[in-house]
Amino acid sequence: MISIEIARRHYLLYLLLPHWAKVALLSPGSRARLDRINLAFNDTLYSGEGAEDYDRIHAYATEQQHEYPAHALVESVWAPEGYGRALELGAGSGYFTTAIARRAQSVVAVEPVADMRAVIDKRCREAGLSNVTTLAGTAFDLADRVPDAAIDSALVLQSLHHFHRRPEVFAALGRVVRPGGRLYLVEPHHNLRRVARLLRKYATTYRRPSFWGDERNWATHDFLTRGELRTLCRHGGFGDVRITGYWIPFSRRLVPEPRRRFDAEHRLGRLPLVRHLAAVLAVEARREAGAAR
Ligand SMILES: C[S@@+](CC[C@H](N)C(=O)[O-])C[C@H]1O[C@@H](n2cnc3c(N)ncnc32)[C@H](O)[C@@H]1O
Secondary structure, three states: OOOOOOOOOOOHHHHHHOHHHHHHOOOOHHHHHHHHHHHHHHHHHHHHHHOHHHHHOEEEOHHHHHHOOOHHHHHOOOOOOOOOEEEEEOOOOOOOHHHHHHHEEEEEEEEHHHHHHHHHHHHHHHHEEEEEOEEOOHHHHHHHHOOOOOOEEEEEEHHHHHHHHHHHHHHHHHEEEEEEEEEEEEEEEEHHHHHHHHHHHHHHHHOOOOHHHHHHHHHHOOOEOOOHHHHHHHOOOEEEEEEEEOOOOOOHHHHHHHHHHHHHHHHHHHOOOHHOOOEOOOOEEOOOOOOOO
16 A cells, blocks of 8 residues: 655655545645645745735736636625624635625634735724634634534635545534535535646645655645545535536636626536536535435
């Protein structure tokens, strides 16, 4: 049986395999190291200028492409009746938190990096929003910090690909979201196009021992397959799972106007074949009655 060891063995496999498979092959010692590596990675990337400049780096509010499709989904497609008591995991700079808060009774914004939480608080103050509470911690702290069935809508936007221990996170989501409540996700897609891109980067950069020998380059950054998303939802007790694909090849060229492109992809991104080519996946699911696994 192959055993992947952080900063020592099988980096190419670690890059290419879907997250659940690479975690299964990680040695127990390496699996334990990921907690520390991921926390340090987040702190380095998202503290100081990483927090203050997050929106500029991601061109939020200046280039519509960068908030596509999350912006349209959060603001006008999901939760036609509003989000109720919402939970957002990995809230970042709070760019989407304020949009959620405007359509919610309350929002608990979970964010592990202190400087990012400061940006969220400032943003909410400036927007005159008093219904957002930031929670210092990771997705793994939900179990102790949010009461059972206290949430109507949970949102994870472009953050899940940074998490390891994913079944644990979905079990916790299943516990805090009330039966009938909703789960909404937007995540980049681990498909053949992604594998090809990683292979190209491996050939030019990642194969150097100075790169893979640095444990920081093993921090979790694993896009998701459709199968993994369905399995995780089931694990958390979420059913009626609907997955739509966006960023379909050539769509920007064929339909440059974002809202029209969104409407087209919203319909086309569920079709067989087309859905496998999409670079971004959006998920809607409903918490079923009964226990999460
Ligand atoms: C790529 S950013 C996305 C931020 C925001 N959701 C957005 O779309 O702009 C990922 C965020 O997830 C946070 N994060 C990473 N690992 C996490 C974990 N285990 N639990 C909760 N948040 C985490 C990071 O600190 C970072 O703010």
